[in-house]
Amino acid sequence: MSGLRARQKADRHRRIIEAAAELFREAGYEGAKIEAIAAQAEVSVGTIYNYYQNKGDILGAIVSLEVNEVLNAGQGVVARPPANVGDALDTLIGIYIEHSLHYLSKEMWRQAMAISTQLPDSPFGQAYTGLDRSLTEQIRALIARLQALGLVRQDIDGAALGELIFNNMNMMFIEFVKRDAARIPELRAAIRRQNRILVAAIAV
Amino acid sequence: MSGLRARQKADRHRRIIEAAAELFREAGYEGAKIEAIAAQAEVSVGTIYNYYQNKGDILGAIVSLEVNEVLNAGQGVVARPPANVGDALDTLIGIYIEHSLHYLSKEMWRQAMAISTQLPDSPFGQAYTGLDRSLTEQIRALIARLQALGLVRQDIDGAALGELIFNNMNMMFIEFVKRDAARIPELRAAIRRQNRILVAAIAV
DNA sequence: TTCTAAAATTGAGTCAATTCTGTTTTTATG
């Protein structure tokens, strides 16, 4: 028996997230008042705080949905990477970046990133750090795969390399969301240019 | 004539910054109430908002002092770098990191970083981006210097390399301030390990 | 069905950043 209580709970969670996502998009993070989210979700302010510790955690739940989708999409590339180190990296990073603005606006990303540094121990802060780690791990997995395929030198420190690539990409992405005028193609080109140095060093 | 008004203004600026720096350290950023800062600086709340757009900008002014000091210290390394690519990078990065907690606690860094992503167009947001750019520029200058000294290959894309090194270091520093337990020696060791890959690729 | 304890919801109240408006101080001018 799934229980009335459990069903109502799941339903309220969903309604809150949907209401918040809509209002965040429409009015921006700051502009979306908790009272408005509560009204739209047809619950009270108190209930929202029963489900989420603070406003940031609501945004956090939305971000997690997005990043998990991206991680999923990335698995395909790791499993069957292009037969060229530069292209393999570019393809994986391309998936991350192209998906990134699907559900989240730049403003929402800015807020999410800010909260994750501001409150690293909050539920969302920890979740965000975990997501970053998963992305780093996936890049590392790609490198290991390329090593197995004989496309990357065996003596390369895969862990350090994965961190280096992720950190650079992430920082570039942060700068990207900070400037509303910045465009995806330029971002990808800049990262390709940076990675070229690495590719030259690690390719067999 | 320096004008009474101008002198009073400078004096109030100074008093506000000093009061804020003290209270941020003692009580943390959130714990330092604007009313308390105003009282300690012997001005009214309204006056503080006449001088700074928001609480974050007060912190911003303190951060700028710190980073400018670091940039200054870095110039010495660029002028006379160790005669080895790995050591040269490590020395410059070491200066940045070792200075970093001199005036600012990790909590203050977290807040500063958060604000700079949250409000990239605020006075502080723009200043912070400018500081990042200056640091990147200094790393680039070091690379150019090493190229001139014949220690780094001439065909290396110095601009892209500088960004790569800065972005990685900066991201590592962000993770460092997010974990109170993290220690400086481990941070430096991790960055050295990551840079080793690059050094191998670019050293003559 | 009825009752009770546990779980969840509610919304008025609290707290602190920011805004606003009337007052005071400084400067420039005759």
Added chain:
DNA sequence: CATAAAAACAGAATTGACTCAATTTTAGAA
């Protein structure tokens, strides 16, 4: 030295995130 305009100040009022005590709803036993 008087005075009006400009600049800066003060602190009360506003706003919005978050809390908490009272109330309602649910699950399960009798």
